[in-house]
Amino acid sequence: MLIQLRFKPAEPPSEDAFQLLMECHERIREFSLVGLRLARQAEVPPHERSEAARGLVRYFTEAFPLHVDDEDASLAPRLLQAGLSPEAVEALLEMSRQHADIEALLAVLIAVWKELAEAPERHPPLEPELTRNSERLAAQLEAHLYHEERTLFPEARKVLPPEEARALLAEMRARRAPKTAPPREGEAP
Numbered sequence: 001m002l003i004q005l006r007f008k009p010a011e012p013p014s015e016d017a018f019q020l021l022m023e024c025h026e027r028i029r030e031f032s033l034v035g036l037r038l039a040r041q042a043e044v045p046p047h048e049r050s051e052a053a054r055g056l057v058r059y060f061t062e063a064f065p066l067h068v069d070d071e072d073a074s075l076a077p078r079l080l081q082a083g084l085s086p087e088a089v090e091a092l093l094e095m096s097r098q099h100a101d102i103e104a105l106l107a108v109l110i111a112v113w114k115e116l117a118e119a120p121e122r123h124p125p126l127e128p129e130l131t132r133n134s135e136r137l138a139a140q141l142e143a144h145l146y147h148e149e150r151t152l153f154p155e156a157r158k159v160l161p162p163e164e165a166r167a168l169l170a171e172m173r174a175r176r177a178p179k180t181a182p183p184r185e186g187e188a189p
Helices: 017-040 046-081 086-118 120-159 162-176
Strands: none
Touching: 017 046, 017 086, 017 120, 017 162, 046 086, 046 120, 046 162, 086 120
16 A cells, blocks of 8 residues: 555644654655655556545645745744854755755656546556656655754754744644634624
8 A cells, every 4th residue: 555544643732843843754754755655666556546646746735835834934034033053054045945956846746646646547657757756856855854853953942042932833833723714705703
């Protein structure tokens, strides 16, 4: 099976922004592996291939952009204001460059995953390029995540005041909060 659904017992939401970021990294790695399996496994029932492709599209178009926003829109500005070392500033700039490279590769892969979601039988002719791009994505993501986990997050833990870390967590949670539809005309808000 390409997508192994793991049901974990409900856990209380993270009370630490960096723990939430690390949980996101775990999910990114899991979906990266699904992408590799989708590309490499030729003998998969069409419905499983279609399901995996839909899951990848959904994750990388809905959840992954939230994580990128967590880092680029919420974490990076706070770190720049916190007085980082020149090395840490360079690491922060590298994080944003890596996001751009990853997003460019994802644009290519998402188009293929959408095609496989609708026509899983198209896998054989798509397999060489899909495998090559999935391997590139996995390598880029792992290098990116490792960079953040070993360089940026430890530095951020040191330099961010507690109130900024709490504000970072609040912004991250707000991004993930269910969106409520605006009231219809004539309805009270």
